Amino acid sequence: MLSHRTLVRLCRARDLLREVPEGPLSIRAVAAEAELSPYHFIRQFRAVFGETPHQFRIQARLDRARHLLTLSSYSVTDVCMEVGFSSLGSFSDLFARRIGTPPSEYRRRVRPLVQVPGRMPAELIPDCLSLMCRVPGRPFAISEK
């Protein structure tokens, strides 16, 4: 059984994995912060959050990249560095594979949706239950691949 204490530690580790540290932050170091051995940390993290710490970190970085591509004026290269990738090529490849479109094209699609500078467009942040209003589907600009 998972104790409340361990649950809280895993939540804290998840917060850490979202951050982009100055230097490289190994999974071992995050596990130590969570006061668990790397083996137990990875196993427990996956059982609770449905993905490994590494997978979670990659996803968190891509989410942040999408946010920056939508709202910031950073270049794609700056976004890549800002979210913690060191190679533009591997960032772009991974982004395209996971999101379905390369970062520059993603930006071109989402930018027209931004109506208030600095505020995420509603199409990218659904309200609870509002998705139902869109059934059978009013495609957003972004889905018009």
Next chain:
Amino acid sequence: MRIKLNSIMVDSQDKALKFYTDVLGFVTKHDIPVGGEFRWITVVSPEGREDLELSLEPNANPAGKAFQEALLKQGIPATAFESSDIQKEFERLRAKGVVFTREPTNAGPVTLAIFADTCGNLIQMYQPNAR
């Protein structure tokens, strides 16, 4: 007016659909793309009425995410499902690798257990105790 639909926020709709169907055993009722990356997904329980639906909502709204994470850190379940044999269900889920923060515990009117849904929530499962 009737209660027919409830929703739960999930950090990934793909992961959620897998967990709520493959692991919990619910059945997909709707899975409709609604543009962008989001889908309108609802599941029903094969043990319950098929018109009582649970919607798996993306937690893309930062306010929703903050609320979900705060509940999890405090160990508070996001919702509760009823079981007619909680011990059997507990053993079935545990065998599938589901993590429990509380094993079946007699809490007076009900016996309850709490598990992680792999999508950022704790879920309570309960069985009313015979009087």
